[in-house]
Every structure is written in C-alpha cells, then in structure tokens.
Amino acid sequence: MNETLLDIRGLKTHFHTFGGLVKAVDGVSFDVKRGEVVGLVGESGGGKSVIGFSILRLIDPPGRIEAGEIVFDGEDLIRKTEDELRAVRGGEIAMVFQDPMTSLNPVYTIGRQMDEMLKLHTDLDEPARRARCIRMLEDVGISEAESRLDAYPHQFSGGMRQRVVIAIALLAGSRLIIADEPTTALDVTVQSQILKLMRRQISERGAAMILVTHDLAVVSEMADRVVVLYCGKVVERGRTEDVIAHPAHPYTRGLLDSIPRITDRQHRLRQIPGTVPDIRKLGKGCSFRERCFRAQPLCAEQAPKLAPVRHSLDAACHFPLEESEA
Amino acid sequence: MNRLLSSEFLYNYRRNLPAIFGSALLVIFGLMALVGPLLVSQNPYDVSQLELMDSFKPPAWLEGGDSRYLLGTDGQGRDVLALIVYGARISAFIGLTAMAFSCVIGTTLGLLSGYYSGTLDSIIMRIADIQLSFPSMLIALFLMSAFGTGIVMVLIALTAVGWVVYARTVRGSTLSEIQKEYIQAARVAGLGNFQIIIRHVLPNVMTPLIVVSTIQVGTFILIEASLSFLGVGVPITEPSLGLLVKEGFDVLFSGIWWTSAFPGLFIMFLVFGINLFGDFLRDELNPRLR
Numbered sequence A: 001m002n003e004t005l006l007d008i009r010g011l012k013t014h015f016h017t018f019g020g021l022v023k024a025v026d027g028v029s030f031d032v033k034r035g036e037v038v039g040l041v042g043e044s045g046g047g048k049s050v051i052g053f054s055i056l057r058l059i060d061p062p063g064r065i066e067a068g069e070i071v072f073d074g075e076d077l078i079r080k081t082e083d084e085l086r087a088v089r090g091g092e093i094a095m096v097f098q099d100p101m102t103s104l105n106p107v108y109t110i111g112r113q114m115d116e117m118l119k120l121h122t123d124l125d126e127p128a129r130r131a132r133c134i135r136m137l138e139d140v141g142i143s144e145a146e147s148r149l150d151a152y153p154h155q156f157s158g159g160m161r162q163r164v165v166i167a168i169a170l171l172a173g174s175r176l177i178i179a180d181e182p183t184t185a186l187d188v189t190v191q192s193q194i195l196k197l198m199r200r201q202i203s204e205r206g207a208a209m210i211l212v213t214h215d216l217a218v219v220s221e222m223a224d225r226v227v228v229l230y231c232g233k234v235v236e237r238g239r240t241e242d243v244i245a246h247p248a249h250p251y252t253r254g255l256l257d258s259i260p261r262i263t264d265r266q267h268r269l270r271q272i273p274g275t276v277p278d279i280r281k282l283g284k285g286c287s288f289r290e291r292c293f294r295a296q297p298l299c300a301e302q303a304p305k306l307a308p309v310r311h312s313l314d315a316a317c318h319f320p321l322e323e324s325e326a
Numbered sequence B: 001m002n003r004l005l006s007s008e009f010l011y012n013y014r015r016n017l018p019a020i021f022g023s024a025l026l027v028i029f030g031l032m033a034l035v036g037p038l039l040v041s042q043n044p045y046d047v048s049q050l051e052l053m054d055s056f057k058p059p060a061w062l063e064g065g066d067s068r069y070l071l072g073t074d075g076q077g078r079d080v081l082a083l084i085v086y087g088a089r090i091s092a093f094i095g096l097t098a099m100a101f102s103c104v105i106g107t108t109l110g111l112l113s114g115y116y117s118g119t120l121d122s123i124i125m126r127i128a129d130i131q132l133s134f135p136s137m138l139i140a141l142f143l144m145s146a147f148g149t150g151i152v153m154v155l156i157a158l159t160a161v162g163w164v165v166y167a168r169t170v171r172g173s174t175l176s177e178i179q180k181e182y183i184q185a186a187r188v189a190g191l192g193n194f195q196i197i198i199r200h201v202l203p204n205v206m207t208p209l210i211v212v213s214t215i216q217v218g219t220f221i222l223i224e225a226s227l228s229f230l231g232v233g234v235p236i237t238e239p240s241l242g243l244l245v246k247e248g249f250d251v252l253f254s255g256i257w258w259t260s261a262f263p264g265l266f267i268m269f270l271v272f273g274i275n276l277f278g279d280f281l282r283d284e285l286n287p288r289l290r
Helices: A049-056 A080-090 A110-121 A126-139 A157-172 A188-205 A216-221 A242-244 A250-257 A297-301 B009-014 B017-039 B080-116 B116-131 B136-147 B151-177 B182-189 B193-204 B207-228 B239-247 B259-286
Strands: A002-019 A022-031 A035-039 A063-072 A095-096 A176-180 A208-213 A225-230 A233-239 A306-309 A313-315
Touching: A002 A049, A022 A049, A022 A063, A022 A208, A022 A233, A035 A049, A035 A216, A049 A063, A049 A208, A049 A225, A095 A157, A095 B182, A110 A126, A110 A157, A126 A157, A157 A176, A157 A188, A176 A188, A188 A208, A188 A216, A208 A216, A216 A242, A216 A297, A216 B017, A225 A242, A225 B017, A233 A242, A233 A250, A233 B151, A250 A297, A306 B009, A313 B193, B009 B017, B009 B116, B017 B259, B080 B116, B080 B151, B080 B207, B080 B239, B116 B151, B116 B182, B136 B151, B151 B193, B151 B207, B151 B239, B182 B193, B207 B239, B207 B259
Parallel strands: A035 A208, A035 A225, A095 A176, A176 A208
Antiparallel strands: A002 A022, A002 A063, A225 A233, A233 A313, A306 A313
C-alpha cells in the first residue's frame, strides 16, 4: 500500500513569454503513493495546474518542461515518446477539470463521450463497453443510467455533469486521477457530495489522486498529505493533519487564518498582506518575504531550502514556526 | 442536427414571415430547377424543337403573344421560361458546388489556422487579409481573364474568392472552442490532434458554417451572373441566368425587354429568398442574438 506510484523530482516548467521568463513550476518535488490523495494547495498563479499538465506532458509553447523527472510506476514520463504518452493519458492517468459546464463536448451524448474513452483505452466490444458505462454512471450516483447515456450535457445540472466527468475519468481504470479544482465551480451543497463520491470511488478502486485546489477546507476533508506551493516552489509539505494543525511555514499559517470560522464571529478575518509578486521579477531570497510577518534580513539574501522541520513535515523557511506557536 | 430540428426552431420559424416567404421562394425555385424541364414545352438547346418563325414573341398576355410561350421568346424562337428553367439549373449548380468547394477548403484552413496558431495561422490569415482588400468581383474577373472561361474555371474563381469567409469564420469559432475544457479533456484522454480537430472542434463550429453557407450560395450566384454578363463566365452552350440577361441585353433597346428582364427578375428573387432564409438562420442559430 505504501509503494510510490508517482515521484516528481525537481520539476521545472517555465514559460518563455514576451514579458520575461515565467518560472511557473520551479524545482518542485513530491511523491504520491498508491491509494493516496495528495492535495496541491496555493493561491491562483501558484503553478498548481501547470504541475498537473506537466505530468501529462501537455504543456504548450511558450511553456516548456526544463528539467526534472516524473517517474510514474517506475518509468520516467519525461523520456516517453508522444505515442507512448497517449496511452498513458486517460488510460493510466486521467484528469477531472474545474468547470463541468465546458469540460463535456456539447454536441455528443454523454454515452458517446464515455464510449470514446473506452474505445481508446480498452479492447472491450460494444455491449461490454456500454455495460461498463452504465455501471460507472450508477457508481457515481446517476439514476436511470441507461437512459441517461443518450442525453446531451446540457440536459444535466452542474453537479450531475461533474459526476459524469468523474465517471469518464474513472472509466478506463486509471491508477492516478488528477483533479484540477473539481468542486470550485459547484454549489457548496453539491461540493461535499462530489468530494465524498470522489473519495469513495478512489479508495474502492485503489487509485491515487492529486487534488489541485486553493481551498484548504477541501484539502483537510480529502487529502492524506498536502503540498503547499508558492510562486512555483514547494514551501511546505507533510501529512494533512500535521500541516493543518501545526503548519511550519508562515504562508500556510496565513492561508489557514484566512478561512472564516463560524465560531469566532467577532474577529475580523485575518488575511495575508499584499499580493502574489510578479513571478517574472523574483530576486534572490525567499519569494514570500515581503508578505511574511517573520521576515528577517537573511530572507532577502538567501532562498530557503525545503528541509524537515518535525515529524512528517518539511518546510522551506529560515524561521519555521514551532509546533507550539502554530 | 437534433437541436436544429427542435421544436423551438420550428416555433420561431412559423412566426417569422420573411423566413417563410424566403424559404417558399427557395422551394419553388428548387422544384423548378429539378422538375421544370418536364413541364416546359421545349428544350431550348435542342435545335430541332425551335421554330425560328416564333422569334421575339412577347409574353403571352401581351398583344401578339403566344399561349405556348408564357414569358415570350428570344431571337432564336426559344421559350424564355424554358431558358430560365434550364439556366436556373446551371446557376444553382454553380452556386452550390462553389459553396461546397470553398466550404471544404476554407473550413480546413480555418481549423488548422485556429488550432495550431503560430506561423501557419499568420500565413493563412495574411493571405486572407490581402484577398479581402480586393473586391471579390475583381479577383474573379482577373482569374477568368487570365486562365480562360468555362464552368470549371468559374468554379475555381468562385472558390478562390469564397474560401476566405469560411476560413475566417471557422478560425474565430475554433479559437473560442479550444479554450474550453472539453478540448483539454480530449487531449488528456489521449486523443491525437487530428482526432480532436475532426471529432471535437469541427462539430462545434458547424453552426456558423450553416449560416455562412446559405448566404454564400446567394453571393456566388450573383458573382457568377455578373461574370457571365461581362462575358467571361459560362459558355453559350451552358447558359446560366446571368448569360441570359446578357443575351437579352443586346436587344433590350429594340423594345424586346422580356428576354433579359425575366431572367434578371428571377436572379433577384432567388438571391432575395436565399438571403431572407439565411438571415433567419443567422438569428436563430446565433445564441448571442437570442
């Protein structure tokens, strides 16, 4: 169970734009074990989604994967040819997108879109494919699955569509699901249903998941481990309960403080001062220093390296928070 | 197509008088071109059926008219109605074929242009821009005078003029479609670029294509008529409506107006009908105008 499924080492994905070099992902390392959910957390523009697309090698120019290894089940995806990758995409690794309103093709029935996936990645014959599609729709909680196969996406509500998208992702028996903000576009009431569904389906199938989100509440509900990203770098990673309860990096602390709590309504919500800096103009030193309440002169001089702080927890900070402080 | 035939489409159609009028014109002209030759009294291109004695007969309701020739005859005793029926077939054939050719070529280039962007896109779109800066008549005239006349040449000239509209329309729609996540999803599912373009992008850019195609048929019929009128279009052995107008024009000032007026009116109503119906389709299929 603890075997490593995906191991990303020193991944660098850079965008060579007119305005300068954007290091969207700058030396990111983390791993995903079989059957595990890993949350990728950070603000917008933090490079979360780019990591997802880098794993599938779907980075379009001007973007380029500059360095690093993406070892999936013992094989480096960076070294694979385009043909080999197409078997991986959708087969071994599937993806769930943010907006279920646009992630299904409006001109095809959902049955046809599901069938396309199975045609590409399995050798099943037509009746077997249909049976599998029906079973999968039932698994994701869609009633009257058989008649629903012939419905078009616009006949479904947002939550139902996201269920279909999840069904498509699970259909070919992928071992890793990359979910890019899967519940952001949904109603809050539907969100938790969908999250529970994904959690259950994934553990039933023994698949692993990378959950990309900006929502720490979602992460705390779903993920076994968390990777916190800031300006393309991992600033903290560790077991979810450790990170949520006692974060070592001031940025994670800030993210946690900015979640509203019903219990202390008299307090103003604390927020992280400032905004994400222009990623093209990061100097040496820590990219978070200008927004950090613990910044020292050293922070401007030298970029902190990711190092173990305690238990399972690694953080990239010169002055990490002690367990008692956090 | 299911959405096209949905009841809302029919509901709006029944309440749109111009659309009904336009499509009625098209149906009448369509039937005329299809089965007309069975209904008219003569085949105007079969010399043995012509009576030279009957030349320049005025329309049947005028003094000196002949009930056999409803719209009168021309200088060789050919029935003007029969000429129109046969000419309409040629015009419709040219309009539809040129539409099909330019649709295929323009759509292909537009899809490639929008999907791959970059250098290929720049090259295709600059050619389109250059071409759009000349009147299409001028380009067609130039091609016809440079490379000769005949139906095939007319088709080539019209295609060369018409692909631009398709390419630009399709490129625009493609650019907005490929932003949507279902295209990303298709890539993530492991589909190749070719499959994505054919199976996912193309069906989603079809709607504007239908609209453009309707209007283009009308435009092509007009351009062809103009070319033939100027004498660089179809040959005399396969006269289109435009050529009939030109033939009649020679005797127009001798008081024999019917040989050019009726084909001219026919062109007008044909294109009018196409445009009315095309406008209805545009309003109906464009979600932004709803």
